[in-house]
Amino acid sequence: xxxxxxxxxxxxxxxxxxxxxxxxxxxxxxxxxxxxxxxxxxxxxxxxxxxxxxxxxxxxxxxxxxxxxxxxxxxxxxxxxxxxxxxxxxxxxxxxxxxxxxxxxxxxxxxxxxxxxxxxxxxxxxxxxxxxxxxxxxxxxxxxxxxxxxxxxxxxxxxxxxxxxxxxxxxxxxxxxxxxxxxxxxxxxxxxxxxxxxxxxxxxxxxxxxxxxxxxxxxxxxxxxxxxxxxxxxxxxxxxxxxx
Amino acid sequence: xxxxxxxxxxxxxxxxxxxxxxxxxxxxxxxxxxxxxxxxxxxxxxxxxxxxxxxxxxxxx
Amino acid sequence: xxxxxxxxxxxxxxxxxxxxxxxxxxxxxxxxxxxxxxxxxxxxxxxxxxxxxxxxxxxxxxxxxxxxxxxxxxxxxxxxxxxxxxxxxxxxxxxxxxxxxxxxxxxxxxxxxxxxxxxxxxxxxxxxxxxxxxxxxxxxxxxxxxxxxxxxxxxxxxxxx
Numbered sequence: 442x443x444x445x446x447x448x449x450x451x452x453x454x455x456x457x458x459x460x461x462x463x464x465x466x467x468x469x470x471x472x473x474x475x476x477x478x479x480x481x482x483x484x485x486x487x488x489x490x491x492x493x494x495x496x497x498x499x500x501x502x503x504x505x506x507x508x509x510x511x512x513x514x515x516x517x518x519x520x521x522x523x524x525x526x527x528x529x530x531x532x533x534x535x536x537x538x539x540x541x542x543x544x545x546x547x548x549x550x551x552x553x554x555x556x557x558x559x560x561x562x563x564x565x566x567x568x569x570x571x572x573x574x575x576x577x578x579x580x581x582x583x584x585x586x587x588x589x590x591x592x593x594x595x596x597x598x599x600x601x602x603x604x605x606x607x608x609x610x611x612x613x614x615x616x617x618x619x620x621x622x623x624x625x626x627x628x629x630x631x632x633x634x635x636x637x638x639x640x641x642x643x644x645x646x647x648x649x650x651x652x653x654x655x656x657x658x659x660x661x662x663x664x665x666x667x668x669x670x671x672x673x674x675x676x677x678x679x680x681x682x683x684x685x
Numbered sequence: 686x687x688x689x690x691x692x693x694x695x696x697x698x699x700x701x702x703x704x705x706x707x708x709x710x711x712x713x714x715x716x717x718x719x720x721x722x723x724x725x726x727x728x729x730x731x732x733x734x735x736x737x738x739x740x741x742x743x744x745x746x
Numbered sequence: 747x748x749x750x751x752x753x754x755x756x757x758x759x760x761x762x763x764x765x766x767x768x769x770x771x772x773x774x775x776x777x778x779x780x781x782x783x784x785x786x787x788x789x790x791x792x793x794x795x796x797x798x799x800x801x802x803x804x805x806x807x808x809x810x811x812x813x814x815x816x817x818x819x820x821x822x823x824x825x826x827x828x829x830x831x832x833x834x835x836x837x838x839x840x841x842x843x844x845x846x847x848x849x850x851x852x853x854x855x856x857x858x859x860x861x862x863x864x865x866x867x868x869x870x871x872x873x874x875x876x877x878x879x880x881x882x883x884x885x886x887x888x889x890x891x892x893x894x895x896x897x898x899x900x901x902x903x904x905x906x907x
């Protein structure tokens with residue numbers, strides 16, 4: 442793990458992964474969307490609203506995956522001061538916020554026709570809304586200080602503390618009775634027919650590859666921002682130095 | 686043509702399904718564009734800083 | 747080296763303490779996090795009269811009576827049953843045998859609902875598969891009945907043309 446803390450090694454791997462992730466994302470979207478929107482069958486109860494499944498579940502999955510990555514790199518930043526850890530967390534946080542927002546929006550647009558309401562305060566929906574605010578809090582905290590290192594530290598602490606919410610989101614539908622239905626993943630399989638599972642997996646893959654590809658682009662931008670800051674700081678200190 | 690209308694109608698749920706797909710499209714494409722834009726801007730900025738950099742320290746004065 | 751070790755232990759202990767605290771709090775507030783009550787809990791007197799609550803269960807087969815917008819049905823959790831009265835529009839998924847959640851209050855042994863929400867389960871399949879499962883006798887779960895396919899959907903989802 443510590444090997445990847447070296448920015449050069451980290452970016453070498455990230456840049457090597459980028460074309461594959463970007464290409465695969467395009468292929469999976471092109472393959473998945475026609476199946477998700479056209480050829481897959483309507484659900485026996487929910488009719489064509491089941492097509493919301495193919496964007497709602499991937500959005501929610503990415504929201505949790507991104508938060509997990511952000512929490513782990515924040516912990517690595519706090520403990521080992523890995524120079525890439527905070528850069529990665531800063532780069533990925535806006536992505537997590539976007540996907541969490543999309544999961545909430547698609548969920549509301551699904552809830553209204555099926556449940557009969559856009560929103561209820563059950564354990565699943567409430568804990569997921571909290572996830573959205575954790576992302577917003579991270580983004581706000583990271584830029585709240587004059588000194589970016591203090592921002593990194595405060596935001597990292599929030600990210601690690603907020604990771605307690607991840608198991609709550611996942612198990613909320615089992616621990617308490619909720620309006621939201623339980624997980625489709627059961628011991629020994631899925632509670633979903635193959636014809637509906639196929640577009641779901643294609644879209645899950647597409648969303649994941651998209652996230653990895655855009656994350657690499659954001660890493661590059663975030664690293665450049667660090668370099669720019671360092672360059673400016675050395676300029677300032679140079680200009681303040683008395684001429685020899 | 687009929688097949689197209691059928692897909693567009695979404696079995697009567699068009700007003701829920703299509704806006705949701707639209708929101709996801711806007712989110713994913715928007716995120717990509719914002720990312721590319723900030724990356725390009727920083728690359729330009731960085732190139733400019735490099736060009737203006739004094740060849741040796743101390744030249745700033 | 748030792749400082750990193752110390753920070754590692756600090757973060758791990760912090761998370762452990764935090765997780766434990768949150769778990770305790772969630773257990774303590776269990777009753778408030780629960781979204782709805784079952785007919786059995788109502789029968790056990792856990793719900794006071796005129797207290798606004800949500801109840802949930804399956805709509806009992808054959809219990810649905812529709813009189814214009816005046817609707818009455820029974821909600822069951824297989825051990826107890828509760829009569830529900832409701833005036834208004836039902837969600838598309840509302841069917842006999844389907845899970846629902848109703849918000850309202852107990853009035854003289856009848857639950858008077860002001861809002862009815864449909865709950866669905868985690869099973870997704872095309873209609874043909876559902877029919878085949880029922881035919882082969884592999885159908886399980888709360889005796890869900892084959893829903894008549896609604897053309898155009900309920901009033902809440904008028905087709906956009």
